[in-house]
Amino acid sequence: MNLNLTFLGQMISFAILVIFTLKFIWPPINAAIEERQRKIAEGLAAADNSQKTLAEAEEKANEELKIARSKANEIIESAHQRANQIIESAKNEAIEEGARQKAIIDADIAASANKAREDLRKQVSQLAVNGAEKLIRREINPETHKALLDELAAQL
Template identity: 45%
Template sequence: MNLNATLFAQFVVFFILVVFTMKFVWPPLMKALDERAERIANGLAAADRGKAEMAAAEKRIAAELAATRDESTKRIADAEKRAAAIIEEAKQQASVEAARIIEGAKADAEQQITRAREELRGQVATLAVAGAEQILKREVNAAAHADLLNRLSTEL
């Protein structure tokens, strides 16, 4: 066989292979590559959207945390003010109650002092009368009078 004919036959077979590949094999390969490129692009776009949504969510969370911190700080301050007011009110009530109790105790002490004085006056009067009776029953003797007065003073 001739070399030219062989080359020509190989060229024809190669041309048929190229035409067959371009007509039947190449379109499905290109279609698969295009679909894969589209899926990759969609995945990258979804990842970018997810990142943007995540950043927005983090901003919202940070804002809500700041608002919550502010609100909790405000509530704590209000609670501290209320506690201070309650403590101050309790102190005032305790002061008023203490003053009332002290006044009652002073009045009671005055009454007891008055009663004790009255009892002492009664006892002194009784002792004075008893001493006078004893002095009058005896004869008038200075030594005896002094002795009676000493006993009387020890009884008082």
């Protein structure tokens, strides 16, 4: 055997192997590698996008939280104002009720005073009639008359 012929056979076998590998084996392997690289790149891009989206969502959530706190503070302030209005209204109603009660009591006092005056007038007129009756029954004597008038004045 000739060494050159063996070497030439090995070269031809190697060339056939290389051609076969380049034609049938290498393209699917290369396609799988490229597909894998593409998926990794898409995954990294998706991770970056999700981080950006997460940051935007956190920022939006913070804004919404600020808005919600602002609205809550407005609601609380409105509730305080309404409570103050209710208290003020109740206070005004109490003042009006007190004034109405006072007016009723003043009217009762005035009515009682008028009744007392009427009773006093009736008593005074009764005393005057009684005094006049006593004067008429007695004889008209200036000293007796003066004593009766003094007694009548003392009774008034």
